[in-house]
Amino acid sequence: MLSEEDIIAGCKKKRAEAQQALYDRYSGKMFALCLRYAKHRAEAEDVLQEGFIKVFDKIKTFRGDGSFEGWIRRIMVHTAIKYYHKASRKNEAIGWESLPDSPMKPEVYGQLDADQILDMIQDLPEGYRLVFNLHALEGYKHKEIADMLEIGESTSRSQLTKARSMLQKMIEKMFTIVL
Amino acid sequence: MSINKFDKHIREKLAAHEVAPRPLVWENIETQLASSAKSQYRWLAGLLFVVVIAGATYYFTSMGSSTSPEAFPSSSSSDLQQQPNQTAMISTGEESTSENPQSVTQVEQLNSQSSIDQATEFAIAENTLSDQSDKMQKSQGETSFSAGLTKAQEAANYDNASGSTYSPRAESGPSAQNNSKATTEQADRMLTETDQTAAKPSFSSSENQSATVSEMQNTTAPENQSATVSNKEIADDDSPPLVQRAWENKQQFEAASVLTTDGKMHSPVQAAAFLTLEERQRKALNEFDICDVLFPSIEDCPKFGDRRRRYQIDAYSQVGMLFSHLTNNDLDVEVNSYLNQRRSTEVPTWYVGFGLRLSTQWTNGISLRGGLQVSESQIRVEYLDETQRQTTVNVSIDTLVDQDGNTTVVWDTISIIETGVETRQFHNTFTQIDIPLTVGYTFFGPRYDVEVNAGVMFNLLFQRSGRVFAPEDNAFYELGRTGAARGTQPYRSELGISLVTSVALNYRLSPQFSVFVEPQLRYFVDPVSPSSYALQENWFMGSLMLGGRYAF
Numbered sequence: 001m002l003s004e005e006d007i008i009a010g011c012k013k014k015r016a017e018a019q020q021a022l023y024d025r026y027s028g029k030m031f032a033l034c035l036r037y038a039k040h041r042a043e044a045e046d047v048l049q050e051g052f053i054k055v056f057d058k059i060k061t062f063r064g065d066g067s068f069e070g071w072i073r074r075i076m077v078h079t080a081i082k083y084y085h086k087a088s089r090k091n092e093a094i095g096w097e098s099l100p101d102s103p104m105k106p107e108v109y110g111q112l113d114a115d116q117i118l119d120m121i122q123d124l125p126e127g128y129r130l131v132f133n134l135h136a137l138e139g140y141k142h143k144e145i146a147d148m149l150e151i152g153e154s155t156s157r158s159q160l161t162k163a164r165s166m167l168q169k170m171i172e173k174m175f176t177i178v179l
Numbered sequence: 180m181s182i183n184k185f186d187k188h189i190r191e192k193l194a195a196h197e198v199a200p201r202p203l204v205w206e207n208i209e210t211q212l213a214s215s216a217k218s219q220y221r222w223l224a225g226l227l228f229v230v231v232i233a234g235a236t237y238y239f240t241s242m243g244s245s246t247s248p249e250a251f252p253s254s255s256s257s258d259l260q261q262q263p264n265q266t267a268m269i270s271t272g273e274e275s276t277s278e279n280p281q282s283v284t285q286v287e288q289l290n291s292q293s294s295i296d297q298a299t300e301f302a303i304a305e306n307t308l309s310d311q312s313d314k315m316q317k318s319q320g321e322t323s324f325s326a327g328l329t330k331a332q333e334a335a336n337y338d339n340a341s342g343s344t345y346s347p348r349a350e351s352g353p354s355a356q357n358n359s360k361a362t363t364e365q366a367d368r369m370l371t372e373t374d375q376t377a378a379k380p381s382f383s384s385s386e387n388q389s390a391t392v393s394e395m396q397n398t399t400a401p402e403n404q405s406a407t408v409s410n411k412e413i414a415d416d417d418s419p420p421l422v423q424r425a426w427e428n429k430q431q432f433e434a435a436s437v438l439t440t441d442g443k444m445h446s447p448v449q450a451a452a453f454l455t456l457e458e459r460q461r462k463a464l465n466e467f468d469i470c471d472v473l474f475p476s477i478e479d480c481p482k483f484g485d486r487r488r489r490y491q492i493d494a495y496s497q498v499g500m501l502f503s504h505l506t507n508n509d510l511d512v513e514v515n516s517y518l519n520q521r522r523s524t525e526v527p528t529w530y531v532g533f534g535l536r537l538s539t540q541w542t543n544g545i546s547l548r549g550g551l552q553v554s555e556s557q558i559r560v561e562y563l564d565e566t567q568r569q570t571t572v573n574v575s576i577d578t579l580v581d582q583d584g585n586t587t588v589v590w591d592t593i594s595i596i597e598t599g600v601e602t603r604q605f606h607n608t609f610t611q612i613d614i615p616l617t618v619g620y621t622f623f624g625p626r627y628d629v630e631v632n633a634g635v636m637f638n639l640l641f642q643r644s645g646r647v648f649a650p651e652d653n654a655f656y657e658l659g660r661t662g663a664a665r666g667t668q669p670y671r672s673e674l675g676i677s678l679v680t681s682v683a684l685n686y687r688l689s690p691q692f693s694v695f696v697e698p699q700l701r702y703f704v705d706p707v708s709p710s711s712y713a714l715q716e717n718w719f720m721g722s723l724m725l726g727g728r729y730a731f
Contacts, residue, residue: 019212023205028197035198045204052208057215058508061711078507114196117189136186137193147515164185
């Protein structure tokens, strides 16, 4: 099995086996990431494909300063954002009314699995989903998100708040039905 | 549950989450990687094509020059070489004439029996004649000529004493027997006497010629293909040297023979044999023409060495605009703020240049142009310097006078430091030396020509001076000859290939001199920034060229 260094070196030389090894190693994680940003599975596959093409194209610029997975992850996120801009959906009306804060018990989250969370994130309106992913899961600041999505900083904040409320509502609803 | 805990819980749940994509995704990636690798070779193939075209052009151009005539600008040995089948006809006619007086019929008979092998013999005869004719030119004024020269002299066949007319068609007809026999010696004599006899042959249509000529035309040639020597012009003192006149007669004779040969005296099979001969000779003479290859549909492809092309030297200056497009290099989303900063502070301005261009232009309008161009472009950088400090020092001097009248001077200094924002501006300058190589087509007009050109420019040198924001710390760093003094290089050391296209309006002041105005667009194929740089910068230039042209 190739080490990460071997994979990087091989990909820089455009060796097919190294490229496939890189894809095999990271495609699962990156596809899960893409699914969070995309509206549906087909769109996530497009983002994943475009993202890996960029990874192979730009890998010669990776100097090994930071985490290789983090580098790939940033490229995927950026590709997803670019895809969002390209699809011209940024003006899509978000129009989600403010939800009342409904505190939930911590044990409720323990019963959720990743697929359920992913489904709920995918059900979020696009603007909410992007801001929630970027801030809550990737750790970007509101100013950075505002630059990326070409929206105001305050819009980013309000969308994050609404995304959280909506997710909580979804979780609550799901457990109400189950119970 | 707090917001942080909610986010953390979701993050933890999704941290190790993996979803396997369909195998189709990897197949698509593989296909895309393969096609991108091919596209790289496509550029290489394009570059190779341009180099091959340029090399072939240079090769054939230089070869064409080597066959250019020296002695006679209007008709020369090189012209003779360009018409191999015509000369072959002369040889055939002459041979048949010397062997059998019934030459017209026998020429036909000979030709009817001719084959590709015979045609090859004609070619050999033609080459011999050509060589001998060259010797004739060199030995003008001398008293001895080679035996082969007699054939050229026969073309100058005329009867000075009797004033009878001469027709090349009669060369192989009954009356030509007398002409060829009787006048060959005379022509020899006349040629060696050079200026002693100032006879000038002239050519006119057969309608004005003698019965002998008309008779010949009836049997062998179209009406307008005969050539005659008129007595009226024999005594022209300003006529060119006799050898030249003889040569001109010979050319006329060849022209008539060609027309006769072409579908008149030969069957299609024989004509094909002659075509084959011509092709063979062209190959033998390396007169392979690139125009035939590039534009096979053009019937009037000029042949190298046939003086149907000319050279042009252009000197021009150009002014225009540089357009720059900055994008995130897709490496990192944090680059966006740096991108916005660069976009908001940099404004590409003017673009000036001058150059020299050498062109080869053929009469069918096709041209190849190459040269050297020096240009300079500027990008204005304007930014708000928020670190400005303005210090105002107020000095007050008070003179105090006490009751005793003693004065005391009191100094007081007050410094007021104000911080503010100042708009600063400077220019980044980029100097380039490029080699343009274009293919063009000219639409000829009475005095105005319109030319359409397209091709590539190869960058030889790219120098820059000025300052640029560095992405690392958003501070300014000097651009040296090789880029930023510190940090990642914002510009490549060379710009590679750019695509150019232009449309020129050329106004001819005289046959040699003209002036032109030529709008040009130039697009740089690769970004001017290195691939490892945070931003990708693409350049595009639009300019107006003004220049003068000398054609020769």
